[in-house]
Amino acid sequence: MYEHVLYSVLAGYYDVIYQDYLTSVVPRLVDFVEEVFKRDAGRPVKEVLDLACGTGGPTLELAKKRLFCYGC
Numbered sequence: 296m297y298e299h300v301l302y303s304v305l306a307g308y309y310d311v312i313y314q315d316y317l318t319s320v321v322p323r324l325v326d327f328v329e330e331v332f333k334r335d336a337g338r339p340v341k342e343v344l345d346l347a348c349g350t351g352g353p354t355l356e357l358a359k360k361r362l363f364c365y366g367c
Contacts, residue, residue: 343357
């Protein structure tokens with residue numbers, strides 16, 4: 296019963312509460328992570344495992360950069 300509330304109804308509130316963070320901070324964080332990948336990975340990074348990604352803000356940013364996300 297509670298799973299339904301936590302993962303469906305409350306998710307909409309999460310997006311509203313974190314809207315500024317999702318639109319202004321998350322894209323910069325993903326840019327930073329992409330630069331770290333380029334500098335330190337030793338090979339092109341084409342797939343990323345994104346765990347505990349809330350309602351998918353970071354996952355959507357990764358998808359915009361054509362990085363495939365597993366686990367979300």
